[in-house]
Each structure stands twice: as structure tokens, then as C-alpha cells.
Amino acid sequence: MLVFVLNAGSSSLKYQLINAKTSELKASGLVERIGIDGILKHEVGENKKLTFELPIPTHKEAIELVLRILTNDETKVINSISEIEAIGHRVVHGGEYFKKSVLIDNEVIDKIEELIPLAPLHNPAHVIGIKICRELMPNVPNVATFDTAFHQTMPEENFLYAVPYGDYTEHHLRKYGFHGTSHYYVSNEANKLLNKKNSKVIVCHLGNGSSVCAVKDGKSIATSMGLTPLEGLIMGTRCGDIDAGVIPYLMEKKGLDSHQIINYLNKKSGILGVSGISSDLREVIKASNDGDKRSKIAIEMLCGRIKKYLCSYAGLMQGVDAICFTAGIGENSDLIREKVCEGLDFMGIEIDIDKNKVRTPGIREIHKETSKTKIFVIPTNEELVIAKDTYNLVK
Ligand code: AMP
Secondary structure, three states, rough: OOOEEEEOOOOOOEEEEOOOOOEEEEEEEEEEOOOOEEEEEEEOOOOOEEEOOOOOOHHHHHHHHHHHHOOOOOOOOOOOOHOOOEEEEEOOOOOOOOOOOOOHHHHHHHHEEEEHHOOOOOOHHHHHHHHHHHOOOOOOOOEEEEHHHHHHHHHHHHHHOOOOHHHHHOOOOOOOOOOHHHHHHHHHHHHHHHHHOOOEEEEEEEEEOEEEEEEEEOOEEEEEEOOOOOOOOOOOOOOOOOOOOOHHHHHHHHHOOHHHHHHHHHHHOHHHHHHHHOOOOEEEEHHOOOHHHHHHHHHHHHHHHHHHHHHHHHOOOOOEEEEEEEHHHHHHOHHHHHHHOOOOHHHOOOOOHHHHOOOOOOOOOOOOOOOOOOOEEEEOOHHHHHHHHHHHHHO
16 A cells, blocks of 8 residues: 655655555655755665655645646656555644544544644644645545553653642643654554564654653653753753753843743753754754864763763563663664663673774664663554554544
8 A cells, every 4th residue: 555654744744655654765855945946856766866856835736736746747656646555643742632544524623723832833734734635535534543652651640740639630730741753653563573572662863853751661751852852851952951040030131032942942952052053963963073162062961961861761560671872872872872771780781892893774773782672673563553553543
């Protein structure tokens, strides 16, 4: 079954065409700067990379363009749009409504719209993507896969904030967690390797946005992101955990309103804010190696925060069988993996420095033979989870 996987953002659109039965990736791409000017980067296989720069005023035009490229004589990977049998949409926020992927009907769309106050940047774009697909391919079923769904198994003590309980019951104030599709995929791969009934896995999804998740017996029991993706780890431009008192203090000192302060903590903080160099960790590591003090401290802060979550989740689960590193930083930076695991031998976590440095595609084991806890690098694949969920619901 050919599944078109779509991740619609406010001015961008990521897509993949996947044979969900065989997991074969037929084509993938990214449309950026929708409504500004427009650029489409399309990939078929390993070697064929195409870039198109042309005005793309709306999401509808973006999706129409992608469908044309998938079918048009020179670039085609399928003969006709009718070969697409189902569409899987990534949706950031499913609130407490969605504990797994669902077939989309009008009621599902209403709920995704109802959750817009909890994900004002993401859910509106997802709704636009869904509505356009229904319009352009009216006979094709649509499925939604939610970033929050995997974390719906968290127990109340791990998702509540310590504020009056009525804020949860009346205003839905709680930790939802994000990156759930990635945490699910990676922990599931780790469980296949561990091959034991009761498992304790910690997934470190470290990219531009980062989060840690404690997965016990295949279920998320705690995660570092919260009501919004701002909580938890120090990220490219997000501050992660801070004292709530920082907010009114900075608002007063800098004359910021509530919108501006959230923007400040989401877009100008984190690695970028501390280093003053970049939100791209590669540039910050380079600057640190060249002697830049603020870059060095940003890296120490980043690794220290991950270590703090790692140890607290190991405590929460009373042990850890496997630690998994994934996403841009987790998959590619041996420095960060080494620093995070450094000194944790006392807990049975022993990284093999040489194995950690070897770069090969696919899953890697980077622990010492003597390590009680296994340490894996597992490339994430959220799109494949969406394609498989879509296939299972549609077939
Ligand atoms: P993602 O959001 O998963 O695409 O991850 C993107 C981030 O991965 C970028 O901000 C980069 O800083 C980071 N990254 C990619 N490769 C490396 C690397 N070799 N070393 C350190 N960071 C990297």
C-alpha cells in the first residue's frame, strides 16, 4: 500500500511516499517558505535530488505541486495520483482525546481544531493539510498520528503540575509531552534488541527540539517536555526548564508582554542564547574547540541537563536496561553521547569510547561489554511509524 505521509507546518510541508507494507521509501521532500517565495527540495532514492524555486503562495499549491512532481513524466515515481491509497498526517497535539492514531473524519478535525490553544503554531497547519488532501484526493482515507499519543500512558503523578488540581480538570493544564512517535519507534527498536519481557528504556531524542522519555515495558511513563515543547532539555533556541519566577522578572526588566517573553524563551534562548554563536550545535562545538568560552559552557549545560534527566528517570524506573540516542545530535555527535554518559559507571552505564566514535548507518551498540546498561544509537523514523499506522488502520 502506497502511503503519502504529510507533515504540514505553518510555512513548510514535509512529505514522504512510502510503501507501508515493505517499508520502501519511494520519494521524500520538503517545501519551504510557503506564502513567502517558495522552494521545494525533492529526493528520489539516494542520488536523485531536485530543487525547484518558484512562487508557492498557499499550502494547497504546495501539495498540488508535490503531487505533480510525483506523477509528472520527467520526475515521476508513480503513474497517477490514484496509486496513493492512503494519507498519514503528523499532528503535534492530540490532547487527551487521542491515545493512538485514528482515521480522520469531521469529528477528528473538530478535535484537532479544539486543541489549537495548546499548539497554536502547529495544529492550524495540520488542519489545513488535512482539509486540502481531502479536497484533492476525496476518495483516499486520511489518518492522523499524534506526537502526544505515546505519552498518554504516563501516570497522573508524572503528568500533573503541582498547581491547584482544578487547573487540570478545568483548563487541561498538564504535561502532554511530544516527540512521541520518535520515542515509540526508538524504544520499540531497543526492545527488539533487548528481547526481554519487562524492560526499562530511556530514549534521548536530541535534535533542534529535544526530549527524554522513560519507557517501561514499552509504555511512556515520564517525559521531559510538558504542556508545550518548551519544558525540559536545553535545545537549539529553547531554554527548557527554568524557574517560573524568571518570566515576570524578565518581562519587567525587558518590557516584554506575554507573547514576547514566550517568543524569547522559545526562539532566542537555549544553545543560541548561551553561546551567542548559533542554534546549530555543530557550529557551537567548532567555536568551543577554537576556545570560545560561552560555547563551551553551553555544551556543558546541554549535557548536564540530559544527564540529570537520564539519572532521574533511571531512579524513577529503578534501573535502566538501555539508553538510546536518536535524532540529529543523538545520532551524529559522539562528543555529546560521551559527555552525557561520562562518570555514570557507578550506575552500571559504561560507554565504549572507541565504538562511540565509529560512524556507520543504522543501529549501533556503543556500550562496553561490562556495561550493565546497553547504550544504543538508533536512527529515528517517525514517517515510517505514520505510514505503518496508516496502513494498519486503512487495510
Ligand atoms: P534534527 O532536529 O533532528 O534534524 O537535528 C538537527 C540538529 O542536529 C542540528 O541543530 C545540528 O546541530 C545537530 N547535528 C547534526 N549533526 C551533528 C553533528 N555531527 N554534531 C553535532 N550536532 C549535529
